[in-house]
Amino acid sequence: MAELKTKPTKESVRAFISKITDEKRRQDCKTVLDLMADVTGAKPEMWGPGIVGFGRYKYRYTSGREGEWMLTGFSPRKTDLTLYIMSGVEADKKLLARLGEYKSGKSCLYIRRLEDVDLKVLKELVEKSVEKLADQRLDK
Secondary structure, eight states, X not given: OOOOSOXXXXXXXXHHHHTOOOXXXXXXXXXXXXXXXXXXXXXXXXXXXXXXXXXXXXXXXXXXXXXXXXXXXXXXXXXXXXXXXXXXXXXXXXXXXXXXXXXXXXXXXXXXXGGGBOHHHHHHHHHHHHHHTGGGBSOO
C-alpha cells in the first residue's frame, strides 16, 4: 500500500503565509487561519510544503485502508484559495446555496477571493464538518 506523500512537517505556518506575495491572498489566508483555529481549537501545522492543516482525525475506508489526516485546512493555490472540508463539501446544500461564489470538489471548496463568500456561512460549513468527524478526532 502506498504511503501518503502529504504529511505534517515542522515548517512554520506563519513563515509560509508571510511568503505569499499577493497581499490580498495573504490577508485572506490570515482570515481563514483564524477562522479554522477558532473552530477546531487546534494549532495550525504545515502538511507538506503548501497546505495549512488543523487537528487530526483517523479515517478508514471500506477496503480496510486507514490513516491520519487533517481535520480541516487550506492552501493558497495559484488561482484559488482551496479549503479542505473533510466531511464532504456537498453535505449541506442549504448552506452552500448561501455561501456565495465558489467551485467545489468532493472535499474541497475553491474560492477565488474571500470577499466572494459569506464568512459566517463558511465558518458554519467548517464547524459542521469538524462536528461530523468528532468521534474520529485524534487531537482532543
